[in-house]
Structure formats: structure tokens, C-alpha cells
Amino acid sequence: MRKRSLYSVFIAAIVAVGAFSIYAWHPSMAPITPPVKDQFAADVIAQGKVLAAAGYCSTCHTTPGGSPYAGNYEMHTDFGIIYSSNITPDVQTGIGNWSEEAFIRAMRTGVSRDGHHLLPAFPYEHFNKMTDEDIKAVYAYIMSSVPAVSQQKIDNGIPFPLNIRFLQSGWKLLFADTTPFKPQADESAEWNRGAYLAQGVAHCGACHTPRNALGGEKRDQMYSGAAIDGWIAPSLTTSSKAPLKWRAADFDEYLRTGNSSFHGSAAGPMAPVVHAGLSALSDSDLKAISVYFGALAGNHNDNPASSPALKAALESQQLPDPRIDNGARLYAISCQSCHYSSNELNKGRPLLALGSALHLDDPTNLINVTLDGFRANQGITGVVMPAFRDALSDEDITAIATYLRQSAGEQPWPNLKQKVAEIRLQPRFEH
Ligand code: HEC
Ligand code: HEC
Ligand code: HEC
Numbered sequence: 299m300r301k302r303s304l305y306s307v308f309i310a311a312i313v314a315v316g317a318f319s320i321y322a323w324h325p326s327m328a329p330i331t332p333p334v335k336d337q338f339a340a341d342v343i344a345q346g347k348v349l350a351a352a353g354y355c356s357t358c359h360t361t362p363g364g365s366p367y368a369g370n371y372e373m374h375t376d377f378g379i380i381y382s383s384n385i386t387p388d389v390q391t392g393i394g395n396w397s398e399e400a401f402i403r404a405m406r407t408g409v410s411r412d413g414h415h416l417l418p419a420f421p422y423e424h425f426n427k428m429t430d431e432d433i434k435a436v437y438a439y440i441m442s443s444v445p446a447v448s449q450q451k452i453d454n455g456i457p458f459p460l461n462i463r464f465l466q467s468g469w470k471l472l473f474a475d476t477t478p479f480k481p482q483a484d485e486s487a488e489w490n491r492g493a494y495l496a497q498g499v500a501h502c503g504a505c506h507t508p509r510n511a512l513g514g515e516k517r518d519q520m521y522s523g524a525a526i527d528g529w530i531a532p533s534l535t536t537s538s539k540a541p542l543k544w545r546a547a548d549f550d551e552y553l554r555t556g557n558s559s560f561h562g563s564a565a566g567p568m569a570p571v572v573h574a575g576l577s578a579l580s581d582s583d584l585k586a587i588s589v590y591f592g593a594l595a596g597n598h599n600d601n602p603a604s605s606p607a608l609k610a611a612l613e614s615q616q617l618p619d620p621r622i623d624n625g626a627r628l629y630a631i632s633c634q635s636c637h638y639s640s641n642e643l644n645k646g647r648p649l650l651a652l653g654s655a656l657h658l659d660d661p662t663n664l665i666n667v668t669l670d671g672f673r674a675n676q677g678i679t680g681v682v683m684p685a686f687r688d689a690l691s692d693e694d695i696t697a698i699a700t701y702l703r704q705s706a707g708e709q710p711w712p713n714l715k716q717k718v719a720e721i722r723l724q725p726r727f728e729h
Contacts, residue, residue: 322467324413327403329395332387338438346439349432351578353425353499355440357570358382367440368392368447372727373419374527377513378456380419383410388446401437402430407476408466415466417454418474418513427479427498473514485593492590495583500576502591505531505567521594523658528724529566530662532654536596539657541607541706545599546585546592553584556677559643560602562653563677565667573675611651612642614705625701628694632686646681656706661699661714665721668695692718 350356359367359382369384369392387394393401393411400411408422409415416422425433454461470476479498481490496502507515508524523533538544542560552558556572564572576584592598602608620627637650650656655663671685686695696715703711711717 321471322415322464324403324407324409324415326413327397327400327411329411330397332389332394333441335442338442342435342438343442344439345432346435346437347443348578349428349436349499350439352495352575353436353501354571354575355385355436357574358420359385365445365447365449367444368449370449370452374725374727375419375513377460378454380417380454380456381452382420383451384447384449385440386444386447386449387441388448391448391450392446393440394446398434398437402433405433405436408470408474415463415470417456417466418469421501421504423474423476423515424498424501424504426476427494429479432499469512469514473510473512475515475517486589488586488589489593491583492586492588495579496587496590500571500587502534506534521591525660525662527567527727528662528721529568529666530658530660531568532658532663534591535594538595538654539659540654541611541652541657542602542605543598543600544591544595545602546588546597549588549591549595550585553588554581556679557646557648559645560608560652562648562650562655563672565663565672565676569676573679608643608652610707611649614651614707623701625697625699625704628690628698629701632690632694633698636683646678650702651706656702657708661703661711661717662721664699664702665695665718668698669722670726687722692722 356366358371358373359369361368361371364370365386367384367386369382371382373380373382384392386392389395396404396411403409404411404416405422405425405428407426408418408420459465479494482493485493503515503520505526506521506524507517508519508522509515521534522537524531532538532540534544540561542548544558544561548558548560552561552564553572553576556569557563576587579587620630633650636647638644638647643649655667667683668690669685669687672681672683674680674682677683690698692715695718699714699718700710703709
């Protein structure tokens with residue numbers, strides 16, 4: 299009897315493995331002769347160029363200073379280092395011999411032309427929400443307009459057994475959301491356009507949605523904030539810690555200019571999202587994305603100028619006695635010349651107490667900005683903040699951050715000094 303049941307477990311296991319293999323297996327798709335430019339209509343290529351920008355393809359597929367789209371951009375994940383692929387139309391090392399069908403399959407299901415599974419560091423779960431027409435436009439743009447570059451992909455530094463590509467299909471089965479975009483009938487056309495762009499090509503959730511231990515997005519906590527590339531992508535929903543509620547108008551200003559007067563500026567990985575990505579979209583598309591997030595953040599529309607939170611933030615800029623508070627003294631020396639106290643907002647000089655960096659549970663964003671400042675292509679274009687990496691010690695930054703946190707009315711961050719020391723030693727990535 300016992301033997302029999304063991305036997306049936308064994309058979310069941312074989313059937314399950316067999317069924318899984320059939321599910322997991324994807325055929326190779328035949329290589330094609332590279333398409334020529336005249337095959338594509340000019341307006342389709344132009345549309346593809348906009349969508350490729352809005353999907354940050356070149357941010358992830360180009361190394362700093364390297365050839366556009368030639369890959370090997372390093373992504374540091376909890377599972378190891380992942381290198382992006384060469385997606386220039388080079389036949390040997392790129393996607394030059396990929397048919398449109400093979401490209402659509404990769405964008406929708408994360409399967410390469412030869413049938414191997416791709417890692418979700420490539421956000422196919424979001425690109426899957428794009429229409430066929432939009433994916434074909436991206437294909438037309440890449441095949442017709444990106445110069446072919448020969449560059450072999452570096453093997454990912456992912457340890458065994460996670461590096462077994464076949465297992466990715468199990469991951470997909472468990473976590474991937476490959477359902478198409480569903481417009482919501484009870485929302486406006488503008489909201490739906492914004493949702494389509496945000497969930498699909500612009501994949502805001504890939505950074506702003508928290509992930510489970512195996513890297514799957516927690517879809518019941520969409521956009522509620524997550525750690526990404528050594529930064530914190532703050533919550534964009536009603537759980538946002540920003541003292542002033544984000545309104546659709548604030549999202550619109552931030553996504554168009556890299557700064558919201560009532561919140562702050564886009565640093566780190568958010569800077570290229572704004573300046574290398576969303577800037578290609580039309581004003582009406584950006585407005586649609588803002589309407590969508592304005593709704594997710596609670597549809598606030600109060601005038602922030604008369605809000606008590608703004609008054610409190612302006613008052614918080616009044617310094618305690620710098621003779622007794624070392625953090626206040628260092629702030630006065632190093633920061634206040636730009637982030638000065640005043641009774642009004644100054645565009646381009648963010649009122650720090652309003653920025654989420656001071657209000658998040660994690661001090662990472664404040665430490666990052668203090669260490670590395672803002673380059674001209676981050677935040678407001680052309681406006682810079684110096685890097686204090688070489689000027690301020692870990693103790694100094696800890697004192698300033700403690701002072702700022704306290705003046706913003708928040709509890710002190712635990713283990714702050716250790717955190718500053720750790721972040722200082724982290725490798726920096728170009729964003
Ligand atoms: C967040 C980073 C990221 C973004 C954004 C991104 N990719 Fe990728 N992509 C990757 C990584 C990493 C891989 C390789 C994954 C692997 O090794 O399994 C990849 C692989 C691919 C592949 C498979 C190539 C092959 O040879 O198998 C295609 C096609 C592709 N990306 C196209 C695009 C397009 C088109 C866009 C923009 C619409 C884009 N990617 C945006 C990270 C990204
Ligand atoms: C590559 C990762 C990434 C992607 C993709 C991304 N974000 Fe961000 N986002 C971040 C990070 C990191 C920050 C924090 C930057 C900072 O502190 O300056 C941020 C900050 C923001 C903020 C400011 C929030 C606050 O309270 O300060 C807004 C608003 C925002 N993102 C909206 C979006 C929208 C809308 C999209 C999609 C169109 C998007 N993000 C896509 C990483 C990302
Ligand atoms: C020379 C002027 C200058 C100095 C000095 C300066 N900053 Fe800044 N800071 C800026 C500017 C300008 C921005 C916005 C950059 C942009 O949008 O391009 C900024 C942005 C920030 C932000 C992001 C605000 C947000 O929420 O988006 C933080 C945090 C910050 N500064 C902290 C500091 C700290 C801490 C110091 C002192 C150690 C300091 N700054 C010194 C000019 C300065």
C-alpha cells in the first residue's frame with residue numbers, strides 16, 4: 299500500500315514536471331534578413347522614437363558613455379548583477395535578425411528570439427500592457443534608426459540555481475502579470491490614457507511598487523513605495539509621506555520640469571525618467587499620467603499656498619541656536635546659503651521640509667543627495683547643487699540630517715551614522 303502511494307506520488311511528480319516543461323518551453327523563432335528602412339512608414343518610426351524614450355530603453359540598454367542601445371548596462375539586484383542585452387539591429391550580437399513577431403513575444407512574455415527566458419529586470423510585465431501597434435512602432439524605430447553596433451552581452455552574475463533560465467517560467471507563473479491593459483469604464487478617457495502609459499511603457503510601478511522576497515511586484519500595494527538602485531522610490535498613493543498632498547497639477551509640474559514647487563526635485567533614477575524619458579511625450583500625455591496619479595493620491599485639489607503644512611514647513615526653516623546645535627551650525631555653513639529660511643517658496647531652492655526625503659522612514663534619499671548633489675541634467679535642468687562627499691564627514695552629514703529631520707517635525711532616524719557610512723561606500727551608478 300505504502301509502495302503504491304509512493305509510486306503514484308512519483309508518477310504525479312513526473313506528470314507535473316512534464317506539464318511544466320511543456321509550459322516553460324518556447325520555440326526559437328526563425329531569424330530573418332534585417333528589414334530595411336523603407337519598410338516602415340515615417341510616422342510609425344516617429345511614434346516608436348517617442349515610445350522608446352518613454353520606456354527608457356536607452357537608459358537601461360546603454361552604458362555610461364557607450365553606444366546607444368548596445369547593452370551591458372549593469373543592474374545591481376538582490377539576486378546578483380544583470381547586464382542588459384544589445385538591442386541594436388546588429389545581426390550577430392543584437393536583434394538585427396529578429397522578426398516583428400519575435401520582438402512582440404519578447405516584449406509581451408519575456409522570451410528571447412531563440413526561446414530562452416529573460417529576467418524580469420527587463421520590465422516585460424509592463425511592456426505587455428502596450429498595444430501591438432505601439433510595440434510595432436518601437437520595433438520600427440529601433441530597426442530603422444538605431445545604428446547597429448557589434449557588442450557581445452556580458453553573462454549575468456547571477457549565482458546557481460537562480461541562473462537557470464528555465465526556472466524563470468516558474469517565476470512567471472507565480473508572479474508575472476501578463477494580462478493586457480484593461481481600460482476602466484467608470485474613469486475618464488484621460489485617466490485611462492494615463493493609466494495605459496504609466497502601467498505600460500513608462501512602467502512607474504517597476505520602481506515605485508514594493509516587491510516580495512522573490513522579486514515579484516506586490517500588486518495589492520501598487521505604487522506604495524520601494525527601494526530601487528540604492529534609492530527609495532516614494533509612495534505615489536494616499537500613503538505618501540509628503541507634508542503637502544500631491545495634486546494632479548503637482549505631478550504634471552514635476553514630470554514636465556523635474557521639480558514641484560511644493561515637493562522638491564527629481565534626483566537619482568528619477569532624473570532620467572523625467573529628462574531622458576517622459577520629456578519625449580506630448581503635454582497631453584503627461585497631463586493624462588498626472589491625472590491618473592492625482593486620482594491614486596486621493597484627488598486632492600486644495601490650494602497648498604494656504605495650507606497649514608506649508609506654514610509649518612516655512613517656520614521649520616527658522617534655525618535653532620547654531621551655537622548649541624552642531625547640526626544647525628553645519629547646516630547654516632553648508633546648506634543655508636541656498637536652502638535659506640524665508641517666508642515664501644523660492645523656485646529652484648527647494649524648501650527641504652516639504653520634500654519626501656526628510657519624511658520617509660529611510661534616510662537614504664537625503665544622504666544620497668547630500669553626498670552627490672544634483673547635476674545640471676537632474677532636477678530642474680541647468681540648476682545644480684554641489685556634492686558634499688569630500689567636504690562633509692559621516693559625522694557632519696549625520697548631524698545635518700538629524701537637525702533637518704527634527705526641524706521637519708519627525709522622529710530621529712535610527713542608526714543614522716552607520717547608514718551614512720554604508721551609503722558613502724556604495725558604488726555609484728550613472729543615472
Ligand atoms: C529597467 C531596465 C530595462 C529597461 C527600461 C528596458 N530593458 Fe530591455 N532588457 C533589460 C535587461 C536587463 C535585459 C536582459 C535580461 C536577461 O538577461 O534576461 C533586457 C533584454 C531585452 C530584450 C531581449 C534581447 C535578447 O537578445 O534576448 C529586448 C528585445 C529588450 N530588452 C527590449 C527593450 C525595449 C524595446 C525597451 C524599451 C521599450 C527596453 N528593453 C527597456 C533591461 C531593460
Ligand atoms: C527607474 C526607477 C523609477 C521609475 C521607472 C519611476 N520612478 Fe519615480 N522615483 C524614483 C526614485 C528613486 C524617486 C526618488 C527621487 C528623489 O528623491 O529625488 C522617485 C520619485 C518620484 C516622485 C516624487 C515623489 C516624492 O514624494 O518626492 C514622483 C512624483 C514620481 N517619482 C513619479 C513617477 C512616475 C509618475 C513614474 C512613471 C511615469 C515614475 N516615477 C517612474 C524611481 C523611479
Ligand atoms: C549652491 C546651492 C546649494 C547648496 C549649498 C545646497 N543645496 Fe541642496 N539643492 C540645491 C538646489 C538648486 C536643489 C534643487 C536641484 C534641482 O532641482 O536641480 C537642491 C536640492 C536639495 C535636496 C532635494 C530636495 C527634494 O526634496 O527634492 C536636498 C535634500 C538638499 N538639496 C539638501 C541639501 C543639504 C543637506 C545641503 C547642505 C549639506 C544642501 N542641500 C546644500 C542647491 C543647494
